Amino acid sequence: DQQVKQNSPSLSVQEGRISILNCDYTNSMFDYFLWYKKYPAEGPTFLISISSIKDKNEDGRFTVFLNKSAKHLSLHIVPSQPGDSAVYFCAVKIPPSNTGKLIFGQGTTLQVKP
């Protein structure tokens, strides 16, 4: 049973527009959430994170929103650029937080068209 789900396998947007990637989780005890980006033939790279004490975290063009009641988080990329084309993984940190254990969603492939 998947504890972290990314229901959209792919997303295509035009350059300059907003990209919205979604992620749902099952356990209300989860309290730390991350997004990773992955290019082909490379390992995932950390993008942005959010703690459950916040509902929004922003870093440049990237903003993560957390809706605890819906057990849902989303990543917004504004404006989208062709270099953002990659696979985006949502991840949750599994308590206890001192083990470093992450559970990943299955990823959403984002294509940004010039």
Add this chain to the structure above:
Amino acid sequence: DTAVSQTPKYLVTQMGNDKSIKCEQNLGHDTMYWYKQDSKKFLKIMFSYNNKELIINETVPNRFSPKSPDKAHLNLHINSLELGDSAVYFCASSQDASRDEQYFGPGTRLTVT
């Protein structure tokens, strides 16, 4: 000056063989991990070591054995390879196990024929 490196990048082998994948990090991190990305693209943790001590051992067949000779290296040995072991294996490290940011290697694509 690669932060997390893995060798080999590709590994093709026959069922029943024993193989190893090596991982090294030059970031001075205390914690290292092995992940498996299967054909459905799920990235699942297998093991993690903190200062050479095993802290996570997921439900992984005991044919898989991690070995950490020092905190900069975490190697993965796989005995009696099976078709289902075909996957991409990623090594990662973090400053310590409480840090959220993990740095991943480029992956090793293992194909068992």
